[in-house]
Amino acid sequence: MDTLIRRRLLLLAPLAVAAGAGGAATALLVRMQEGRYDPHALPSMLVGKKVPAFDLPGQPPSAGFSAADITAQGQPGLVNFFASWCVPCAQEAPALAALQRGGVRIWGIAYKDAPEATTRFLDRYGDPYVRVARDAAGTVGIDFGLYGVPESFLVDPTGVVRWRWTGGLSADLVRQDLLPRLRSLS
Amino acid sequence: MTPELGHFALALAVALAGAQAVLPLWGAQRRDPRLMAAAPALALGQLIALATAYGCLIASAVADDFSVLGIAQYSSSIEPLFYKVTGTWGNHEGSILLWCLILAICGGVVGLFGRNLPSALRARVIGVLGFTSAGFLLFALTVSNPFARIWPPPVEGQNINPLLQDPGLAIHPPILYAGYVGFAIPFAFAVAALLEGRVDAAWGRWVRPWTLASWCLLTGGIALGSWWAYYELGWGGYWFWDPVENASLLPWLTGTALLHSAIVVEKREALKIWTILLAIGTFSLSLSGTFMVRSGLLNSVHSFATDPTRGVFILVLLALVIGGSLLLFALRAPVLAPAGLFAPVSREGALVLNNILLCSIAAVVLTGTAYPPMAELVFGAKLSVGPPYFHDTVLPLAAPLFAAMSLGPVLPWKRADLGAALMKLWWAALAAALVGIAAGVGVHQAFAALGFTAAAWLILGAFAELVSRVRLLRQPWRASRARLGAQPLAVWGAAVAHAGLGVTIAGIAGMALASSAVVAVKPGQTVAVGGYDWTLLGLHDAPGPNYASREADLRVTRNGEPVALLHPSRHNFAAQRQTVSDTSIVTNGLRDLYAVLGDQRDGTVVLRLHVNLLAPWIWLGALVMAIGGLLSLADRRLRVGAPSRRQRAAEAVAAE
Numbered sequence: 083m084d085t086l087i088r089r090r091l092l093l094l095a096p097l098a099v100a101a102g103a104g105g106a107a108t109a110l111l112v113r114m115q116e117g118r119y120d121p122h123a124l125p126s127m128l129v130g131k132k133v134p135a136f137d138l139p140g141q142p143p144s145a146g147f148s149a150a151d152i153t154a155q156g157q158p159g160l161v162n163f164f165a166s167w168c169v170p171c172a173q174e175a176p177a178l179a180a181l182q183r184g185g186v187r188i189w190g191i192a193y194k195d196a197p198e199a200t201t202r203f204l205d206r207y208g209d210p211y212v213r214v215a216r217d218a219a220g221t222v223g224i225d226f227g228l229y230g231v232p233e234s235f236l237v238d239p240t241g242v243v244r245w246r247w248t249g250g251l252s253a254d255l256v257r258q259d260l261l262p263r264l265r266s267l268s
Numbered sequence: 269m270t271p272e273l274g275h276f277a278l279a280l281a282v283a284l285a286g287a288q289a290v291l292p293l294w295g296a297q298r299r300d301p302r303l304m305a306a307a308p309a310l311a312l313g314q315l316i317a318l319a320t321a322y323g324c325l326i327a328s329a330v331a332d333d334f335s336v337l338g339i340a341q342y343s344s345s346i347e348p349l350f351y352k353v354t355g356t357w358g359n360h361e362g363s364i365l366l367w368c369l370i371l372a373i374c375g376g377v378v379g380l381f382g383r384n385l386p387s388a389l390r391a392r393v394i395g396v397l398g399f400t401s402a403g404f405l406l407f408a409l410t411v412s413n414p415f416a417r418i419w420p421p422p423v424e425g426q427n428i429n430p431l432l433q434d435p436g437l438a439i440h441p442p443i444l445y446a447g448y449v450g451f452a453i454p455f456a457f458a459v460a461a462l463l464e465g466r467v468d469a470a471w472g473r474w475v476r477p478w479t480l481a482s483w484c485l486l487t488g489g490i491a492l493g494s495w496w497a498y499y500e501l502g503w504g505g506y507w508f509w510d511p512v513e514n515a516s517l518l519p520w521l522t523g524t525a526l527l528h529s530a531i532v533v534e535k536r537e538a539l540k541i542w543t544i545l546l547a548i549g550t551f552s553l554s555l556s557g558t559f560m561v562r563s564g565l566l567n568s569v570h571s572f573a574t575d576p577t578r579g580v581f582i583l584v585l586l587a588l589v590i591g592g593s594l595l596l597f598a599l600r601a602p603v604l605a606p607a608g609l610f611a612p613v614s615r616e617g618a619l620v621l622n623n624i625l626l627c628s629i630a631a632v633v634l635t636g637t638a639y640p641p642m643a644e645l646v647f648g649a650k651l652s653v654g655p656p657y658f659h660d661t662v663l664p665l666a667a668p669l670f671a672a673m674s675l676g677p678v679l680p681w682k683r684a685d686l687g688a689a690l691m692k693l694w695w696a697a698l699a700a701a702l703v704g705i706a707a708g709v710g711v712h713q714a715f716a717a718l719g720f721t722a723a724a725w726l727i728l729g730a731f732a733e734l735v736s737r738v739r740l741l742r743q744p745w746r747a748s749r750a751r752l753g754a755q756p757l758a759v760w761g762a763a764v765a766h767a768g769l770g771v772t773i774a775g776i777a778g779m780a781l782a783s784s785a786v787v788a789v790k791p792g793q794t795v796a797v798g799g800y801d802w803t804l805l806g807l808h809d810a811p812g813p814n815y816a817s818r819e820a821d822l823r824v825t826r827n828g829e830p831v832a833l834l835h836p837s838r839h840n841f842a843a844q845r846q847t848v849s850d851t852s853i854v855t856n857g858l859r860d861l862y863a864v865l866g867d868q869r870d871g872t873v874v875l876r877l878h879v880n881l882l883a884p885w886i887w888l889g890a891l892v893m894a895i896g897g898l899l900s901l902a903d904r905r906l907r908v909g910a911p912s913r914r915q916r917a918a919e920a921v922a923a924e
Contacts, residue, residue: 089602096545097594100552103638104587107560110641111579 126235126246127227133161133241134225138215141192141200146215152189153241158267159187160260161235162211163228165195166203171232174250175207181256182210186264190214193223193231236260238267271336274324275415278365281317281372282405288314288375288398292391296463304391308379311394314401315376318369322356325365325414329356335421338362338414344425346814347433354438361414363441367558368408370442370449371401378453385474392460397452403585411578430815430841430848436496444489444516448554450482451523454530455551458544459593462600467540472533475547477901479530483523484897490516491890502851502864504784504878506886509658514637515557521630522550525623532619536681538608539616541601542623548597552590553630559586611683618676625669632661670722670773673766674729678736692736696728711781719777726770730763761900765893772889778859778882788872798879800861801825807873815839815848820865820873822852836865836875855884 128134133149140146152159162178164171182188190211192200197216204214217223226235229248236245245263247255288310295303325336329352334340342359343352357366375397382390408414457475461467493516498506507513526546532539559582610616636653643649678692690697704721711717737759738751783798794803805821819837823830836852854861860883866874 086602090598093541093601094598096549097591097598100590100594103556104583104591106642106645108583110645111583113645114579 126243128235128243129246131243133235133237133243134222136222136225138191138217138222141190141197141204141214141216144211144214147189147213149241151213152187152237153239155187156239157187158239158244158264159189159212159237161189161191161226161237163191163193163217163223163226163231163233164203165193165231166199167195168231170250172203172207174232174252175210177251177253177256178210179208180253181251181260184261187212191222192216193228194218194220236263236267270324270328270331271333271415271417274321274328275413277317277321277324278405278409278413278415281314281321281368282402282409284310284314284317285372285398285402285405289395289402290398291395292398293395293463296388296391296395299388301387304387307391307394308382310398311372311375311379314398315372318365318372318405322365322369325356325362326353329353332425333421334423334425335417335419336414337416337418340418340422340425342426344427344814347425347427348813350435351433351438356414357441358438361408361412361416363445364404364408364412365414366442367445367449368401368404370445371397371404371452374449374453375401378456389457389460389464389471389474392463393453393456396456396459400452400456400589403588407578407581407585411581427814427841430839430846434496434500436492437500440489440492440496443485443492445558447482447484447486447489448516448519448558450478450485451519451547451551451554453478453482454526454547455593458547459596461544462593462596465600465603467533467544467604469534469537472530472535472537472543475543476527476530476534479523479527479547480897480901483520483527484894484901486516486520486523487890487894487897490520491887491894494890495887498883499851499853502849502876504782504862504864504876504880506779506883509636509653509655511637512561514633515553515561518557518630518634518637519550519554521626521633522546522553525626525630526550528619528622528626532608532616536608536610536616538610539620539623540604540607544601544604545597546623546627548590548593552586552593553634555589556586610681613679613686614684615676615679615681617684618672618679621672622669622676625665625672629662629665629669632665633658636661667718667722670726670769673769674725674732677730677733677762677766693729693732696725696732699728700725707777713781716777716780719773719780723770723774723777726773727767730766730770734759734763757903758900761896761898761903763896764899765896768889768892768894768896770889771885771892775882775885775887775889778885779880782878782880782883784862784876784878786866786874786876788874790872795877797877799826800831800879802863802875802877804873804875807868810837812839815841817850818865818868820863820875822863822875824854824861832861834861834863836863838865857884858882860884 133152135149137148138146152161160181178188188211190209190213192214194217195203200214200216220228226233232250234247234251235243238244244267245260247260251260288307291303291310292307295301295306328336329339329343330349332339332343332345332352334343338356338359338361342362343355347355356362375394378385378390378393378397382393385393454475457471457478461471490513493513494506497503497508497513526543529539529543529546533543608616636657639653640651643651674693674696675689678689679686700721703724704717707720708714708717734752734755737755738748740748785795785797787795787797787802789795789804791804791806794801796802801824803823803825805823807818807820810817810819817837817839819835822834822836824832824834832854834852834854837850839848839850840846841848849864849866852863858881860878860880862878862880862883864876866876868874
């Protein structure tokens with residue numbers, strides 16, 4: 083091959099590399115805007131596995147519950163870790179209330195929280211839960227691989243975790259992500 | 269009123285940058301001296317407008333004008349004045365404006381000090397800088413406006429992120445950005461050279477000081493960031509291979525390569541195409557590093573500003589700047605004639621080896637950084653690349669680089685005799701070997717022993733060229749001293765910078781021997797960590813200006829002798845409901861005693877205690893490197909304008 087042509091092809095390589103990188107970055111950006119790519123998403127080791135076994139005492143007046151209770155009626159359930167000291171937990175209260183009105187069974191676990199503080203929190207922001215249990219020591223949180231509060235786990239009727247969300251739930255997220263999954267389960 | 273003035277000044281800067289992009293380039297193409305002469309004035313005008321805009325932003329922040337969105341979100345009236353000022357670049361919009369301001373300063377500096385450049389080259393350089401400025405200023409004005417208002421204004425601002433309330437981090441962005449953006453000047457020179465179709469030794473001489481100056485700033489910026497991570501994050505580490513850190517390391521690696529290849533262009537007129545590509549590549553990495561991080565494409569603990577909607581604008585800008593320059597490169601570079609042949613064993617050969625190794629390191633770091641998002645894109649897999657990858661890939665490439673680093677400066681140009689060169693280094697090699705054996709016997713840790721060997725080799729080898737030049741011990745001491753004073757500062761600069769890397773390597777090797785422990789203690793209890801006895805004396809409250817704080821008093825003794833008192837504390841920032849640990853570090857230059865206060869429950873306190881050997885050397889070495897760069901910059905030969913008197917005479921002759 084002519085040396086000049088070979089040089090031209092060789093010196094075109096940086097542009098080709100940059101174009102490839104640019105194309106990939108564009109693809110990522112498009113996916114990010116469509117909500118299909120989130121660099122900050124935290125994968126859960128629990129997704130696709132059975133809910134860890136636990137049996138927690140209740141937050142009066144609610145009775146406590148165990149892993150088996152969640153799926154006892156053959157329905158999917160949403161396990162929601164929360165605490166009175168967490169601000170996003172208060173922010174996600176409307177989204178949880180809307181889910182409850184829509185018939186979703188939400189199981190609350192008060193994570194490392196004083197009982198009276200939990201009571202005040204539920205009085206103030208509403209109680210969307212089927213039952214509220216207390217994980218005072220935080221050991222069940224460890225079993226769930228909890229990243230922080232609030233954090234929600236979608237459990238299918240067979241007791242397998244299908245989805246996990248760290249942080250507060252929002253109306254958009256519920257509509258776009260959670261409800262389609264719930265529909266596919268029931 | 270002040271924000272309006274700033275907004276107007278920003279719009280004015282966009283208009284001036286647009287003119288700066290079009291008129292000089294057009295003038296240079298048409299050989300119109302009046303249009304070309306407008307370039308410096310336009311660059312200075314843009315700088316003045318943008319400086320006014322930034323001044324208005326600072327004035328609004330100092331006056332607590334919470335009707336400005338960025339100030340309401342990242343400042344508050346109870347904040348100290350210093351953080352009100354530095355908070356202006358603590359948020360996305362402000363940092364972009366700062367970025368643009370530094371780019372405008374680059375243009376202004378070329379306009380002011382580039383009087384001796386050939387007028388067409390100067391016009392093209394300023395035009396390319398203007399084009400880049402115009403793009404990013406337009407971004408600031410349209411989708412990332414630092415003067416955006418909210419109505420009604422809140423009574424109080426939301427305060428800056430407590431982690432960022434730290435003097436080191438507060439001054440970090442301007443230095444780091446100056447390093448990033450400084451590479452715009454070599455980039456503009458490269459594009460201008462491609463437009464002109466000519467690269468010669470004079471071009472190399474003009475490019476090198478600009479490269480050197482931004483390299484010094486980038487070195488300082490990276491070191492400052494790493495130091496901040498060390499003392500503020502409280503993890504006891506100094507480098508985490510985090511995407512944001514890697515984004516700053518990549519242009520440093522290619523910038524270092526550029527610095528060395530520009531020497532070859534200057535002295536021997538070889539490696540021209542490669543140097544042009546490095547100049548474009550370094551600025552491209554700076555640009556994409558800054559803006560990929562800012563658009564949140566890379567996951568990181570650092571990214572406090574993520575907004576994908578702005579990403580499209582940024583990607584288009586990057587495509588124009590990087591794609592445009594590389595397209596020009598592909599079209600014009602093939603006709604640049606290679607010159608200056610040299611043998612593989614020669615100064616040029618050593619510099620080529622340096623370039624290959626530095627760029628290989630950059631390539632593996634880039635691979636590791638870009639792999640997680642790419643893997644998600646292609647395989648849909650969520651994964652992360654951690655320090656083991658970087659250690660395993662970077663170290664094998666760094667080892668030959670260090671070995672060659674001391675050898676390169678003692679090799680003559682064109683063709684070298686390896687044996688004669690090695691003779692100049694035998695004493696450094698012997699000393700390094702002794703250090704290695706002593707370290708190996710002393711610490712039983714291969715990595716640390718190898719690190720100390722490399723450090724000794726680099727520090728001693730760095731001065732081998734000077735030692736041989738002044739014929740130390742081979743002639744009377746007085747004659748040697750006289751010759752030492754006569755050595756050019758550039759030789760001193762190279763020696764000091766190479767030795768600085770050796771100091772950093774020694775620090776890194778020392779840190780491999782660090783010991784640490786997490787302990788739970790009650791007041792009065794003593795624990796032994798790293799050969800020291802740490803006693804928790806007690807705990808007390810220590811309120812600060814905008815936070816509440818709990819402080820522990822630790823006494824450190826060694827064999828019963830008191831060594832130091834440490835006071836690690838935890839600050840509770842009520843405004844953000846955030847708790848930040850304030851690390852307590854006591855150093856004697858050879859080791860850091862490092863304590864972090866953790867949770868407290870039932871009278872028991874969790875403490876993390878570290879004894880970090882030679883830790884301060886890591887940043888001291890970076891400082892030495894930067895000083896070496898400054899020494900080289902101060903060399904008369906490199907002083908801006910010094911080389912061009914001859915050039916102007918030549919031009920005058922050519923014009924007649």
